[in-house]
Amino acid sequence: MALPRFANPAPKPQLTTRLPDWFEAIYDPDGVIARNVLRLDQLAAKRGIRFYPQSDFRVLKAIVEERRHLGTVLMPFVDHNCCTLNDDNAFWLLGIDGDGNVASTHTGRYFDFTGSSLAAEMASMRMFYDEPARFVTPECFAHTPREATEVITGTAFHSGTMWVRPDMRGPDENGIVMSAVMGKLARLLGLAKWWPKHLFTFSSYVLYNHGVVTKFGYAHEAFPVTWHLHYGPAPDCGMFWMTREELLGWAADDFKQLAVA
Numbered sequence: 001m002a003l004p005r006f007a008n009p010a011p012k013p014q015l016t017t018r019l020p021d022w023f024e025a026i027y028d029p030d031g032v033i034a035r036n037v038l039r040l041d042q043l044a045a046k047r048g049i050r051f052y053p054q055s056d057f058r059v060l061k062a063i064v065e066e067r068r069h070l071g072t073v074l075m076p077f078v079d080h081n082c083c084t085l086n087d088d089n090a091f092w093l094l095g096i097d098g099d100g101n102v103a104s105t106h107t108g109r110y111f112d113f114t115g116s117s118l119a120a121e122m123a124s125m126r127m128f129y130d131e132p133a134r135f136v137t138p139e140c141f142a143h144t145p146r147e148a149t150e151v152i153t154g155t156a157f158h159s160g161t162m163w164v165r166p167d168m169r170g171p172d173e174n175g176i177v178m179s180a181v182m183g184k185l186a187r188l189l190g191l192a193k194w195w196p197k198h199l200f201t202f203s204s205y206v207l208y209n210h211g212v213v214t215k216f217g218y219a220h221e222a223f224p225v226t227w228h229l230h231y232g233p234a235p236d237c238g239m240f241w242m243t244r245e246e247l248l249g250w251a252a253d254d255f256k257q258l259a260v261a
Contacts, residue, residue, distance in 0.1 A: 019053055020037075030252075061079060064163075076230070106159070118150075122149065143225070157200070187199050
């Protein structure tokens with residue numbers, strides 16, 4: 001398989017260990033996570049995509065920079081220039097097609113908000129940057145629905161930075177939608193690895209109105225979320241979240257449908 005081509009040839013993706021060989025659940029009641037992960041990986045393979053788990057976020061940044069014209073966005077909390085990212089708090093999935101080209105990306109980031117909350121960490125910019133003073137200017141802010149974001153305390157997992165190559169978007173003839181596959185996979189992997197109390201994401205109004213978020217099983221939503229970070233403002237979006245118990249229940253029900261897909 002040919003290595004994906006990058007503008008900067010320095011960072012190289014990991015293309016030797018596939019997701020099923022990398023996945024090892026620390027937490028997995030009744031094996032529901034492992035069954036879902038295996039089936040989702042199989043569905044992606046039917047779509048012509050193979051997932052390779054990654055820990056080097058320099059590679060992710062190279063992909064984003066090379067494809068910025070296609071709408072890729074890298075949040076600071078998954079940017080190695082803004083935060084310390086390693087196997088203890090983050091991973092990302094690289095989807096490769098049969099020709100060895102990049103087809104998709106998705107990130108997972110673990111947070112420990114013990115003694116704090118998502119609301120406080122966003123307002124202080126500590127969620128976005130290890131050292132906010134290095135990046136935050138007077139124009140920077142993060143406004144959230146406070147009542148909702150104050151609910152998310154303790155351990156939490158963010159699933160996001162989803163990108164699917166334009167020609168791979170939408171359902172194929174078998175009804176397989178790559179965004180749905182990746183969105184489910186990332187949360188299940190985060191749950192199995194860190195057992196967070198809450199799992200959350202942010203999504204633009206455009207994707208929400210297209211029904212993308214509702215397919216991911218999130219039980220709660222709140223609007224609006226607005227922010228202006230060091231690279232500029234972002235479009236208004238919503239926040240979506242669920243507890244680990246809600247994810248496990250949804251995953252068990254969803255697997256019944258996946259098993260016959």
